[in-house]
Amino acid sequence: MRTVDPEQHARKRALILQAAAREFAVHGVDGTSTASVCRRAGIGSGTLFHYFPTKRALFHALFSDDLPRNAAARERALAAARPGDGLDLLVDHLLTDLADPLVPGLLAAALFQANRDEEFAVMVATDEALTRDALTTLLERAAADGCRPAFPPERLAGWILRLSDACYLAAGEEGFDPVAQTAELRRIVAGLVGRPAG
Amino acid sequence: MRTVDPEQHARKRALILQAAAREFAVHGVDGTSTASVCRRAGIGSGTLFHYFPTKRALFHALFSDDLPRNAAARERALAAARPGDGLDLLVDHLLTDLADPLVPGLLAAALFQANRDEEFAVMVATDEALTRDALTTLLERAAADGCRPAFPPERLAGWILRLSDACYLAAGEEGFDPVAQTAELRRIVAGLVGRPAG
DNA sequence: GCATTATTAGAGCACGCACTCTAGAGTGCG
DNA sequence: CGCACTCTAGAGTGCGTGCTCTAATAATGC
Missing domain, CATH: 1.10.357.10 (Tetracycline Repressor, domain 2)
Structure with a gap:
């Protein structure tokens, strides 16, 4: 059975959140595209949606944390x-x-x-x-x-x-x-x- | 020379602004579509853009007034x-x-x-x-x-x-x-x- | 090595968007 | 009445969107 490294997961998650925070702060929720978050984080859209189900959830996570x-x-x-x-x-x-x-x-x-x-x-x-x-x-x-x-x-x-x-x-x-x-x-x-x- | 009735123009303008205010208040600038403003104001998009050049200008007018x-x-x-x-x-x-x-x-x-x-x-x-x-x-x-x-x-x-x-x-x-x-x-x-x- | 599974990139999709265009109806003036 | 012009509706346009899908890769346990 393949076991997950939770630390690595958390690190990537944090990296995405950081990129998202910058984008959301400047352009707001509706104004930022998921593509721009991906660009800033240096990932593909597949990765983004692997970590967060929707753009909204990404924004929520920024505060629920x-x-x-x-x-x-x-x-x-x-x-x-x-x-x-x-x-x-x-x-x-x-x-x-x-x-x-x-x-x-x-x-x-x-x-x-x-x-x-x-x-x-x-x-x-x-x-x-x-x-x-x-x-x-x-x-x-x-x-x-x-x-x-x-x-x-x-x-x-x-x-x-x-x-x-x-x-x-x-x-x-x-x-x-x-x-x-x-x-x-x-x-x-x-x-x-x-x-x-x- | 054909002269315009400024009162009628102002009335229609105000009507559009009122509709826009409601939409912007609920959905924000990026979140409201010009179509929804038109729907609420009961006008076509041609009319909207006859009175205001862009969606942004519509929002600005709401405050500059x-x-x-x-x-x-x-x-x-x-x-x-x-x-x-x-x-x-x-x-x-x-x-x-x-x-x-x-x-x-x-x-x-x-x-x-x-x-x-x-x-x-x-x-x-x-x-x-x-x-x-x-x-x-x-x-x-x-x-x-x-x-x-x-x-x-x-x-x-x-x-x-x-x-x-x-x-x-x-x-x-x-x-x-x-x-x-x-x-x-x-x-x-x-x-x-x-x-x-x- | 092999099976399994997490992770990744990015092409692709259906849709909604701001805005333009066109064609005609309405309106004051000579 | 007819001209010059404004006002109006709504179909059309090209583009950007959030998100899905596929397929390849990396990491793990046996």
Whole structure:
């Protein structure tokens, strides 16, 4: 019986995904042809469709691969000793890829795809809901710790997510500084959470 | 000499644009076919291309038609008696279409298009820069009036723009309340501006 | 070596696309 | 009325698409 080398398979898969990410970021889902992905990855179309059943699945994989990482970040944040530390951890995680030049394009493509691809929308919405829940829990703990939040925890959690989206929207502009942006977001969040000590 | 009735022309043009807006909002630029726009507008393809030279031009018109309105809003805001009133005016204008169900899709399509369509990007960026300038001016006046903004006026202006974009992105979620959202954004902005009287 | 199976390239396919062309209907003017 | 022109529909065009199929090759276990 012929046994598969899973490492080799994973490596090729990753290579294809990398090529696909570049294409999708620049041209979007409908705008990239499978042929262009193949060209960039240096493979034939047969190979591409051996690894991914459809172009859509290729795009989905680009994001579903990140889900475990997000789950881990949520767990770490919820396990933090103080709710404020957990919030910082989670906010930092939300901005992890801020410096990646592909991300603005990919985010735009993803936002758009979520409006018209049910399966993709559910995947993204589920992950976002989990993160929102984690944020809400942390904010409730913070409130119990003496913070004076500007809004109810759940609303505030929504605003934090929106603020992080806003950061990625700004990431395409020239002269964008991810570090400064992250620092400003933390200050804004701190203000909204109403931490007693600056 | 045969003279054209400009009203009739404008009416038909508007009808086509309305149909196009619906299609673009749901399927994006690459995802909508000119045939589907024609079907929805109840016209033949000959008619469509009589009014607009290309599909791209059709999409561009959807946004360029709004530019005069934006300019008017900026002027009104800058002419306000107190800078705080001007800010409120401009923020409200930014969220004008928050209740329009088509807007989240159109915004996503526009954000994406800005990443790959130079001409469109310039058009949008120019308008945004003007609005940012107006916000900056208003924030400088507010600071001279005794406000303690959290950031320099120009940075703050950027955050306000990004937040308003983010609001539109959130507008697709179920249970979304445009009025509450607007009120909350105004409170957040007020907090960032640091108005002496709440 | 042999059987089995994973992997690969790329020609080929059916289809949908943006846009053009043509021919005629509608419309204001002299 | 007839001219000059706009407006309109829809068939037609050439091209690019996502994806399938075939057939060859490489890798493995016996």
